[in-house]
Structure formats: C-alpha cells, structure tokens
Amino acid sequence: MDKHTGMTPIVKMITEVLCGLMLVFGAFIVLYGHITPGGGFPGGVMIALVYILITLAYGRVIVERKVSGIIASVVDDIGALIFWSVGMIGLFVGGSYLFNFLGKGSPFHILSAGTIIINNIAITLKVGMCLYAIFLALAILQRVVIDEPKEEEE
Amino acid sequence: MTLYFLDFVLFAIGIYALVAKRHIVKKILGVAIMEYSVNLFLILIGFKKAGVAPILTKDMDLVTFIKTAVDPLPQALVLTSIVIGLGTLALMVSIAIRLYERYGTFDMHEINRLRG
Amino acid sequence: METIIILHIILVFMIIGSLITVEIRNMLSAVISVGAVGFALSLAFLFLDAPDIAITQVIVEILSLVILIRATIKVDNVAIEKREHILSDRTALIFVGMILVFAWFAFQSLPTFGEPSMRVSQYYLMNGLREVGATNFVTSVILDYRAYDTLGEAMVLFTSISGAFVILRRWKKEQDKDFLRIDREH
Known part of the structure; x- marks a missing residue:
C-alpha cells in the first residue's frame, strides 16, 4: 500500500484544486460543442485526463475505489448504446439511420441542433472511458513489469 | 506548394524512422510523425486565403460567411482521425511493452533472432 | 501573406524536431521532442483556421505523451548502438528520395494552396444552418x-x-491481478 500512495502532498493539493476546474471545462466543451469550438472528442479526452491526473497523483488503488475498470467499461458501453439508439429512433421516425428527429431550435442557444447534443454526450462517455480504461491497464502492467520481471519466464 | 513539399519531407522522415531504425519505440514514433504529417496535409488542402474558421458568430453575415469560410469537411475527418491515432498508439505501445516483458529487449533484430 | 511565412517557420521547426526524434540516443528525449512536434502541429492548426482541431491536438498530445513516457521510463532508456544492415539504411534513403521526387510531380496536379475546390462543402455551408441548426459547421x-x-x-x-486489452490481459496465475477483479481484492 505504501508504495502506491502516490506523489508528494504538493502535487496532491494542486490536483485537488485543478480536478474540479478541469471537469467543468470538459463539460463546457462538450455541451457547447455545437456553438463554439469543441465537441465530444476533445471533451472526452479531457475528462479522461482528469481521471488520469488523479491516478498519477494519488496512486492506482485510491482511484479505483471511485471509478474501477468495470465501471469504466460499463459507461463506455452506455455511450455506444446511446449513439446506436439515437440512430435507431431516427430510422423509425424519419426513415433513415441517424436522422435528426428533434426540433432545430433557434441558433446560438444551447438547446438547438436536435440530436447533436445527445450524440456529443454519447461520444464523450465512449472516448473518455475507453482511454481511461486503457491507461489503467497500462499502469497495472507497468507495476508488474517493475516488481516481478522474472515471472514471465516459463 | 513549398508547404506541401515541407509537409511531405516530414512524412519521409517518418518512413525513414519506420524502416531504418531497430528500436521498437523509434518505429512507433515514426508512425506518429507520419500521422501528424497526413493530418496537416488534409488541413492544408482545405485552407482558404484570408478565410475565417467555419464557426458562425452572432455579428457575422451569412452570405459573406459562406464565401470566406474554410473547408469544414477535412477538419471533421481529421478531428476523428486524431483520436483514433491515440487509440492505435495505445495498441502499439501495449504490444511493445508485451514484447519487452517477454524477451527483455526492444531490439527488433534481437527479437527476430530469439524466436522467429 | 504573414500566415504563410509563419506556417513555413512552424513546419521547419517540426522537421528539425522530428529529425532530433529519429537520431537522438536517449529514448526519453526522443519522446519529449516528438511531443514538441505535436504542440507545434497544434499551433499550425490554429493558424490554418481550425480551432476545433487545435484544441483536440493539444489535449490528445498530452495524453499520448503520458502513455509514451509510461512505456519508455524505467526500462532500458538508451537506444540501440548497433545499426541495421548498411544496405537497408541506404535502401531506405534512396526509397525516401524517390518518393520525394515523385511527390513533387504529384503536387502539380493538386489545387493551389489557398484556393480549395469546395464542391461538397459548399452545400454543407449553405444549408447547414437551415437543416441542422448548429453554428459550428x-x-x-x-x-x-x-x-x-x-x-x-x-x-x-x-x-x-x-x-490492446487482449494483448495486456493476464493469463493463468496472474489472472487475479486483472483490474476487473480489483474490487474484490481490496
């Protein structure tokens, strides 16, 4: 346990302050993706970066109590399901897959452009949790390589 | 025109790193450089002189916007391709780490000699 | 006009950075200089009127630097001294030179820089606001x-x-260290 408690208190304090701001900025990038530059892809990577920052600062064991790998893969699948079901609803309502079936709204408002905002959120969940899960897997592997390099020989 | 050529020089450096270097991580970095070059090339093709970004703001006239905006289509394709490049980079890095764990070296020739 | 000069400077910087990446001995320095190339690329995107891609490139570059440093740190950190066969080295150089020569001819048939042929995109720009309603095209x-x-x-x-998961998965005796079971472990 003492090996994985992370970095110095300075880094932990700065992480504590920064994490909320980064999450808010990621959510802003996603939700305003159809009005200002941004969208699901950069917002998802930024939300993954928040969890990776916590992992680097506090160690793997602490962060896996909050969001474990299995939760990450479930959220990832939920994102894919949202995207797929938006497409299927469009198929039944409008006659073509991924049809934009919601109202267009007035421009420059957050509730405009129909299904784009839902799809942005779905892509955010998918990209963010995918990258976080792959980082967890890489971190675990690194620990095993350093601690017991001889175990792989058979 | 010279911009296209300089961009292609970048691509050639990536190919050189991929072909002539023995270290696996050097090869991965070569693939990353090639990816940068291709993304930049697609954006360079869609650039318009004295253009504006394809994002409409409130004080902008729609007709002049249509005339001056740069091409949004390559930007949309490159946006997804950057994130997918990150996924493939993670795949390549995990293969490299697995090979190191198995053979104890990053040298491609050594790995080929040991089991090949 | 200034934009084109700035783009030339950025591209020369990227070429120098990638040459350092290819030729330097220390692997950590190679990874960091490829990071510098990526950040310069995001600057180039910003000058090419593509703010979406500039944001994405900055954030993705940070994450890929973390992954690459994670891969190279604490394992043997020095590049391999021995080179490939001398033949393969020269063949690669000749091959790359031939590609550059043919690319110069191929570039003559591309649209000139700064005047794109926007046949499909013209439709998107004209009808995007009416049909979709998003102001970010x-x-x-x-x-x-x-x-x-x-x-x-x-x-x-x-x-x-x-x-990547299939490759990184643990088999047999290591299976209980799999991160999917970490909840039960702790």
Missing part, C-alpha cells in the same frame, strides 16, 4: 451529415482498445 458535418462515419470511427476506436 464542423460539428454539424461530424454528427449530422456524416454521423455514419463517426459511428464507424467510434467502432475503430473500440476495436483498437479491445485489441
């Missing part, structure tokens, strides 16, 4: 006109990540 191309492409690329991302 890149987003309206990604998630409305070409949402099917985006779905396919999300699947590509999923496939590459699952491939």
Whole structure:
C-alpha cells in the first residue's frame, strides 16, 4: 500500500484544486460543442485526463475505489448504446439511420441542433472511458513489469 | 506548394524512422510523425486565403460567411482521425511493452533472432 | 501573406524536431521532442483556421505523451548502438528520395494552396444552418451529415482498445491481478 500512495502532498493539493476546474471545462466543451469550438472528442479526452491526473497523483488503488475498470467499461458501453439508439429512433421516425428527429431550435442557444447534443454526450462517455480504461491497464502492467520481471519466464 | 513539399519531407522522415531504425519505440514514433504529417496535409488542402474558421458568430453575415469560410469537411475527418491515432498508439505501445516483458529487449533484430 | 511565412517557420521547426526524434540516443528525449512536434502541429492548426482541431491536438498530445513516457521510463532508456544492415539504411534513403521526387510531380496536379475546390462543402455551408441548426459547421458535418462515419470511427476506436486489452490481459496465475477483479481484492 505504501508504495502506491502516490506523489508528494504538493502535487496532491494542486490536483485537488485543478480536478474540479478541469471537469467543468470538459463539460463546457462538450455541451457547447455545437456553438463554439469543441465537441465530444476533445471533451472526452479531457475528462479522461482528469481521471488520469488523479491516478498519477494519488496512486492506482485510491482511484479505483471511485471509478474501477468495470465501471469504466460499463459507461463506455452506455455511450455506444446511446449513439446506436439515437440512430435507431431516427430510422423509425424519419426513415433513415441517424436522422435528426428533434426540433432545430433557434441558433446560438444551447438547446438547438436536435440530436447533436445527445450524440456529443454519447461520444464523450465512449472516448473518455475507453482511454481511461486503457491507461489503467497500462499502469497495472507497468507495476508488474517493475516488481516481478522474472515471472514471465516459463 | 513549398508547404506541401515541407509537409511531405516530414512524412519521409517518418518512413525513414519506420524502416531504418531497430528500436521498437523509434518505429512507433515514426508512425506518429507520419500521422501528424497526413493530418496537416488534409488541413492544408482545405485552407482558404484570408478565410475565417467555419464557426458562425452572432455579428457575422451569412452570405459573406459562406464565401470566406474554410473547408469544414477535412477538419471533421481529421478531428476523428486524431483520436483514433491515440487509440492505435495505445495498441502499439501495449504490444511493445508485451514484447519487452517477454524477451527483455526492444531490439527488433534481437527479437527476430530469439524466436522467429 | 504573414500566415504563410509563419506556417513555413512552424513546419521547419517540426522537421528539425522530428529529425532530433529519429537520431537522438536517449529514448526519453526522443519522446519529449516528438511531443514538441505535436504542440507545434497544434499551433499550425490554429493558424490554418481550425480551432476545433487545435484544441483536440493539444489535449490528445498530452495524453499520448503520458502513455509514451509510461512505456519508455524505467526500462532500458538508451537506444540501440548497433545499426541495421548498411544496405537497408541506404535502401531506405534512396526509397525516401524517390518518393520525394515523385511527390513533387504529384503536387502539380493538386489545387493551389489557398484556393480549395469546395464542391461538397459548399452545400454543407449553405444549408447547414437551415437543416441542422448548429453554428459550428464542423460539428454539424461530424454528427449530422456524416454521423455514419463517426459511428464507424467510434467502432475503430473500440476495436483498437479491445485489441490492446487482449494483448495486456493476464493469463493463468496472474489472472487475479486483472483490474476487473480489483474490487474484490481490496
């Protein structure tokens, strides 16, 4: 346990302050993706970066109590399901897959452009949790390589 | 025109790193450089002189916007391709780490000699 | 005009950075200089009127630097002294030179820099606000006109990540260290 408690208190304090701001900025990038530059892809990577920052600062064991790998893969699948079901609803309502079936709204408002905002959120969940899960897997592997390099020989 | 050529020089450096270097991580970095070059090339093709970004703001006239905006289509394709490049980079890095764990070296020739 | 000069400077910087990446001995320095190339690329995107891609490139570059440093740190950190066969080295150089010569001829048939042929994009720009309602036209191309492409690329991302998981998975005796079981462990 003492090996994985992370970095110095300075880094932990700065992480504590920064994490909320980064999450808010990621959510802003996603939700305003159809009005200002941004969208699901950069917002998802930024939300993954928040969890990776916590992992680097506090160690793997602490962060896996909050969001474990299995939760990450479930959220990832939920994102894919949202995207797929938006497409299927469009198929039944409008006659073509991924049809934009919601109202267009007035421009420059957050509730405009129909299904784009839902799809942005779905892509955010998918990209963010995918990258976080792959980082967890890489971190675990690194620990095993350093601690017991001889175990792989058979 | 010279911009296209300089961009292609970048691509050639990536190919050189991929072909002539023995270290696996050097090869991965070569693939990353090639990816940068291709993304930049697609954006360079869609650039318009004295253009504006394809994002409409409130004080902008729609007709002049249509005339001056740069091409949004390559930007949309490159946006997804950057994130997918990150996924493939993670795949390549995990293969490299697995090979190191198995053979104890990053040298491609050594790995080929040991089991090949 | 100034934009083109700035782009030339950025591209020369990127070429120097990638030459350092290819030729330096220390692997950590190689990874860091490829990071410098990536940040210069995001600056170039910003000058090419593509703010979406500049944001994405900065954030993705940070994450890929973390992954690459994670891969190279604490394992043997020095490049391999021995080179490839001398023949393969020279063959690679000749090959690259031939590609550059042919590329110079191929570039003559491309549209001139600064005057794109926007046959499809003209439709998107003219009808995007009326048909979709989003003021960011890149987003309206990604998630409305070409949402099917985006779905396919999300699947590509999923496939590459699952491939990485299959490679990194632990077998037999190591299975209990798998992160899927970490909840029960602690």
